Amino acid sequence: MASSNFIDYVKINVRSGSGGAGALHFRREKHVEKGGPDGGDGGRGGHIILKGSSQLWTLLHLKYTKHVKAFDGKxxxxxxxSGMIGKDIVLEVPLGTVARDSETGEQLFEITENDQEIILLKGGRGGMGNDHFKSATNQTPQHAQPGEAGLEAWVILELKVLADVGLVGFPNAGKSTLLSAVSAARPEIADYPFTTLVPNLGVVSYRDYKSFVMADIPGIIEGASQGKGLGLRFLRHIERNSILLFLxxxxxxxxxAEYQTLLQELRLYNPSLLDKSRILAISKSDIVSEEEREDLKSSIPEGIPYSFISAxxxxxxxxxxxxxxxxxNDPFSV
Structure with a gap:
């Protein structure tokens, strides 16, 4: 997943279609001197719909689509x-996409399943034809409804990576190396901070043909919750992970101290993140001796399961x- 192609935030203007006007019409046929009203209804305007797609991993395809307009009803x-219904516009988005009101920041909904469809903006209703307005006292109604105008809004689409396990750690903690060792993912690995600029996903094979998805989240630095470094741009991806694996x-x-700093950044960003199951992995364990490893155990925080690992x-x-x-499978087991 190239960094230039990973787009997890777009702001677009969407406009649903207007409804068609109802017809003001009277029946006119040979040998029918005074036909009654027979105006049909207008078609509704097209909706703007978001649809989940498991084949997409980025919002890149919407980056340069600033204005999206559905078709008007006839x-x-x-x-x-009746008039023809306006054509809907269906925007496919990756699973984990959240739609927000651009002015208030309010979350409208989120897409979490493949082929899930949610109407972002409803099209305007079609107007009723004059056939609806006939009565015993008004047998020739000269009125039909206009179509309802479509809606328009600026909407923010924000992607939060869906994964079972999110890797949390400072730059150079070994997250990319671990992901490449346990899955087929091949993130860029180098000995300098912020090698990982985008989340990388890998499917990790487990016993008896089972598997789970692991996400390498770009490194956190102290102050990330206030937007320092890569900051808020990537902290949101951790929200969607079931398990947090601290490296x-x-x-x-x-x-x-390093673990507590990471924990504090998550707490400041979103306190509910601390409700997730947490595991600690001491990476690069091949560079320390058995004696040094015993000394390290005294500085491991209490109450969290840990493993010494070497990718x-x-x-x-x-x-x-x-x-x-x-x-x-059992969050209370760890």
Missing amino acids: GGEGGRR VPADSEDIN ITQEGIEQLKDRIWAAI
Whole structure:
């Protein structure tokens, strides 16, 4: 997933179609001197619809689509013929897309399932023809309704990556290396901060042909919840993960302090994130000796299950998968 192609935020102007006008028409046939009203109804305007697609991973296709307009309904005709309904516009979006009101920031809805369709803006209703207004005292109504105008709004579409496990850690904690070791994903890996600029997804194979999805979220820095570094742009992706896997490298100066800093950034961004199951992995464990590893245990925070792992030597990887699988299927087991 190239960084230039990963777009997780777009703001678009959407306009639904207007309804067609009802017809003002009277029956006119040979040998029928005074035919009654027979004006048909106008067709409704087209809707703007969002549809979930499991084949999409980015909002790139909407980046340059600033204005989206559905088609207007057609007017009614004589003979009680209704006008044609305006064509709907269906915008396909990745699973995990949230629609928000651009002015208030209010969440309108979210798309989480393949082929799920939700109307973003309803088309205007078609007007009723004069056939509806006839009565015993008004047998030749000279009135038909106009169509209802369509709606217009600026809407924000925001993508939150859907994954079972979200990797949380500072830049260079080894998240990309771990993801490449346990899945077929091939994120860019290098020894400098912010190598990962976009979330990477990988399907991790487990025992008996089972699998789960892991997301490598770009590294958090202190102050991310206030927008520093990559900040808010990527913290939102963590919201959709079932399990949070914290990665702290074995050569960290203070494992507990680093973990608490990460936890604090999540707390400041969204306190409900702390309700998720958490697992701690001490990465790059191949660079420390057994004696040093024993010393490290004293700085591991209490109350969180942990594993020493090395993506290079594969040490602890299977044990970590077991912990993750147990947590996904029973959050209270970890």
